[in-house]
Every structure is written in structure tokens, then in C-alpha cells.
Amino acid sequence: MNGAEYLVKFFENKNVDLIFGYPGGKVIFLYDVLARSSIKHILTRHEQGAVHAADGYARVTGRPGVCFATSGPGATNLVTGIANAYLDSVPLIAVTGQVGLADIGRDSFQEADIIGITMPITKHSYMVKELEKLPAVMEEAWSVATTGRPGPVLVDIPSDIFAGSVDFSTVPKKIVTRKVPLKNGLDEQLQKVVDALKNSKRPLLLAGGGIIASHAWDQLKELKDYLKLPVATTLMGKGAVPETEEGVLGMVGMHGKPFANLALSFCDLLLAIGVRFSDRITGKPEKFLPEAVIIHVDIDPAELGKNVKTEIPVVCDAGKFLAELLGRLKKEKVRPRLSEWHKQIAEWKQKYPLAYEKNGSLKPQPIIEEVARVVGDRAIVVTDVGQHQMFVAQYYPIGGLRNFVSSGGLGTMGFGLPAAVGAAFGRPGEMVLLFTGDGSIQMNVQELATVAQHQLPVKIFIMNNSCLGMVRQWQELFFGKRYAHSIFTYNPDFVALAGAYGIPALKISRPDEIHGAVSQAVRTPGPVLVDCVIDQEENVFPMIPPGGSPHEMLGRWQGEAHVSRIG
């Protein structure tokens, strides 16, 4: 058996049904074998498309995404996608071809030190220099990507390893780890959490992406219902608990919902699970919730105390923690009285709802609201990065687990379209909604070909404001309205562009066109592109000014024309 055959067999044995990739000189041997296997290969139009598609696939299925690329430029084109998966803890296995063993280090044709380049953005990376080591390396790579806090792994394989043959039946396949497991004080910490909850008058649960990674959807809901605990989420935690449910406040952070941010600001206990306290949430970390008791639960010990001071750190899988905590709370019959707190939150909801100014121009918020009203939870919602991403986070309530896909940590423009491709392949038969911008879509627009080729049911809504909206917003607010290079004075005709790919498309520019366009897009089978020409000056509110605290938000509190500070 040769190396390429072994590798393909390995993925077959792991029940990988789909691999995204792009062939080239150093993986030609691998592709020859792959084409004859049971695994379906999706040819994207750019390696970045392949890696984001694998990422999107992993996010909606919970199974690791796999992508292939050739050496040199093929491998370097994966870099952004690998970093994206790393920051959002997405399990991903990237296999890159490398020049032959004898050519390494000679600046050979299409040679790049991809191991060196990706070292800081992978959980681990491997170069296979001996064919005999391939089985153990693959086994370990799979295990590293999928266990603990998930993340991307890169395996770089020189071309002669693919071609070389060895009798694999005599080769060790087991992973040998000598790592000394860390002590786990879950028992003691659990009691501290129970006691803290007993003493809290204003507790808030903050759910992050870790809840979704751990499939802890049911456990979270049970705990929430038992304690009547208000729940806020991070961007990555969106969908960890159905947002339409009682007590779910939605997203916190720089553009979080006003009442969610207020609850975060004024809670006396924060039970944060599977979050990493990103600067989009904490502002200045040393000023973050000085009065509250912070309980931080994460499977990755290095997250605890990394960004904010934590009173009760707990190293644990989110699902396991939630189940054990609930068990203990029930045993001790802990039922905090939170009616005052709920009343306060309800008041905030009344006084500071999510609102925007309705002035007759086409705005992105009502488009998203209409799609959410029509489609609801019967679709996977994918976003790109920018203003539209925040509008979706605010205005599209997500119900199902793994139904929301967005580039959180890295904030990668161009992620949306290929991620939607991956999502559509990951969950065949389900509708995928892609909200993107005129800036974002142009960063990986070539994947329209992949969408069209496979007739994927991806409904693409371009929030087209002819500018880089988020940059423009900052320039308006903090740079004296000097719009340095954030306005697109030239854009393609997106309807004609979709037409060139054979994708049905329509264009709207008035509020009264929303209803018809949305229902037409949803009714039309296969891909559809809707070019929504929106108000260029619409900004995302509320907004916590950079470095500020959550209760220092700016916004239009009842949809008024002017922006003011809260309170």
C-alpha cells in the first residue's frame, strides 16, 4: 500500500464522507487515489474556499472538516482559513502536499515552509518525513483536532511519501502520549459555584461557543429552566440556547443587545461557560465587572485567567459541568429568588429594546427581520464579516444548535460564501441563508461557481451599501468623517455577475420590495442572489465605544433619529 492509499483509507475509516480541496503538482498522486475512493471531493475555486468550506462543514455537523491543497501557493492560500478555525476552535484537518524529501530546503518550485508559517495558528502541525510514521501521525492529528478544545491541525506530506509503499500491517498506529494529566479539582470548585449561586441576587449565565462544541444544548436549557437564570451569549455562543425562549437575552458585546449588555454590566455573578472573554466583550479587561463574582468554566485551562480576573475557575467540559452542577443544585434544593432581577431586566427591555430608525430608506435590519419571520429556524444562517454580521447577530434569533455560522475571532471577510458551501454540503436538504456585504462577497466571489455547479440551496443576501460599512462607521464616529478608502466608487453589477454563473438573482432598493424578494428567494429552489441596495449611512447600534464598558453604550433607544448615550 502506498502513502496516498493509506491516507485516503484512513479518512474512509474515520467516516469522512467529504473533502474540500484543490489539486496541484505535489498532491496529484493523492488525488489519483482519492478519485477512486468512496469519499466525495468538492473542488472549490480557490484553496481559501476549500478551507472555509471545511470549516463551515465542521461548524454545522460537529465533525471535523478536511481539506487538501498542494504545496507552496496551495498551502499558503489555506493560511487565513486555518487561522480562522483556530480562533473559533473549529476541528479541521488540512493536508498539504510538499516538495519531495530531497528537494526540501532548496527553494524548489512551489516550496513553502507551511509548517513554520502555520505553527502559531494550529493546535499542532506535522511533517511526515518517513512513510512508516504516517499512520501514527494521522491518528494523533485526528485526536488533537477533535479532542479537548477542538482546533485545526496541519499535516504536510512530501510527494514521495504519497508515492512510496510500505507494509502498513507491521507499522505502529497507536498514539503514545506521555503527557502528565493536570489535576482536576472539579468537585471542590462545583461546591464554590453552588455557594456563589446561593448568594447571588443578580446572576447571569454567559454561554459561549464551548457550549456548542460540547453539544451541551440540553444541559444548558435544563439549568436555565431550573434556576430561571437569565442567559446571554457571545457571538460564538449564538444558538447555544434558542434565542426565542423566555430569559434568553441574546448577544452581549460591542454591538450586543442593549438589555443584554446592561444585564452583563450589573450582574453580581457571571457564570461564563465556554467563552474566552474576547476584547469585543470585555472592553478594557482590568475594568471588566469589578463588582461581580466571575465563574469561568472552560475545557482549556489556559483560558482561565488569561484575559479577566476569575474568582472561581473551573476546568471542565461544558456539558459535564452543567449536568453535574444541576445535579448538585437539585440535591441541595437551591432555588434562588430572582424575581427582582427579572423585573429589572424586563424594565431594561422595555426602555432599551433593540431599535433602529425607520426613515423610508432601505435598511438592512428589516430585511433580516423579514427573512427570520419567513424562514425562522428552518435554515442554517451564515454570515460574512462586517456591519451585516452584527445586524444578523442582533435581528435573527437562532433556535437550533449549529444553525449559526460566523467568523468570530478572526473576523475574516470572505468567509461567508465558502462557509455556506460547506454548510450546504454538511447538511444536505437544508436551506442555507448567507448574509454578506458587497465588500465581503468580493473576497471569495469565485465560489459562486461551486454553489452553481452543485445547485446548492444557498440564498445569498448582499447588504450592498457600496462601502466597507464597519470601517465607514468608525471613520464617521471617530475619524471626523474622513472616509479614507472605505467607499467603493465602483462595484460590479451583482445581478449580472450571478447571471454569469447561472444563478438567479434579483435586486431591491426600497423597503416595500423586501417582502416580495424574500418570499421569491425562499421559494426558488437552488441558489438565489438578492442584491439589497441599502442605506450607506446606516450604522450598527448599540455600540460600546472602544475601551468603554457595556453600560456606556451609544444607540437609538426607541428608534429615534439621533444617537445618544444610554441612561
Add this chain to the structure above:
Amino acid sequence: MKHTLAVLVENQPGVLSHVAGLFSRRGYNIESLAVGETEDPSVSRITLVVEGDEKVIEQVSKQLNKQVEVIKVNDITNEEIVERQLLLVKVAADTAVRQEIMQIVEIFRCRIVDIGRRSLIVEATGDEEKIEAIIKSLRPFGIQELVRTGKVAMVRGAK
């Protein structure tokens, strides 16, 4: 405060760049680093001296622990340890001062390992303090070249 970390790692290519890369990426400073095989040739030991408060050191240790090839991280700063560095220093040594230098070498119990026409190479091992003291004593004669290793350290056996 300076901390001494003893890090056991798999003896594999790329381990050192993983560890060094981690430090630069997370913005930690390595004061000194020494690496070599241990009693088990498949395991290497990296002795790191890192400057930072408790919070920084805790993060460093946790991040190191996450590395696939890292077997164990020990902060031995507050342990009873034997620590050594190796110093080689080429010092200007005319016949007029040779005797004086040799006396210093004697006092510090280090060795002269090369005698040139106008210079001597002195070899010394010891803890940080001793190495610094030797350098200070030799400096007035004119140090032409100086090289020292990172610190290696070992926890003392139970008495």
C-alpha cells in the same frame, strides 16, 4: 520576578521552535534557555528562565502544557535547586597581568583552557551570581569575547 521552568518535552525535531514560537507569539520574554537530552534519550529537558509576575508565569505554564510535545512543566523557582551556567571568556592578558588573572581564576575555582600570546580563555561554571562576579572581576583586564550558556537546573534530592 525571574522564574525557572523545567520543561520535559518529546525529543523530536521542531519542538524547540514550537516552544520559542509560543513565547514570541504570546509576548513572553525568555531570559535564558538551555536544552538537551535527559536520562531517557527520547525526552529532552528545556530549562527556561522567564521574567514575569505570577499571572504571566501561570499563563506561560498553561500554554506550554497545551503543546502536543510537552510532557510536563515544572516551576522550580521556589524549590531547593542546583543551578549552573557555563561561561567562556577571552580576556586580554599581557605578561604583566597574567599572574593577577590567574589568581582570580584560582579564587573563583575556574579554569584556564587556552593560552594565547596576548589573551587567555577562562572557563567557569556556577550559578548566575558567581558567573556575574567572575565577569565583573575580569572586565578591567579587557574582555575580548564572551559566551555563556543558558541556565540548567536540578532539584536537590531529599535529605
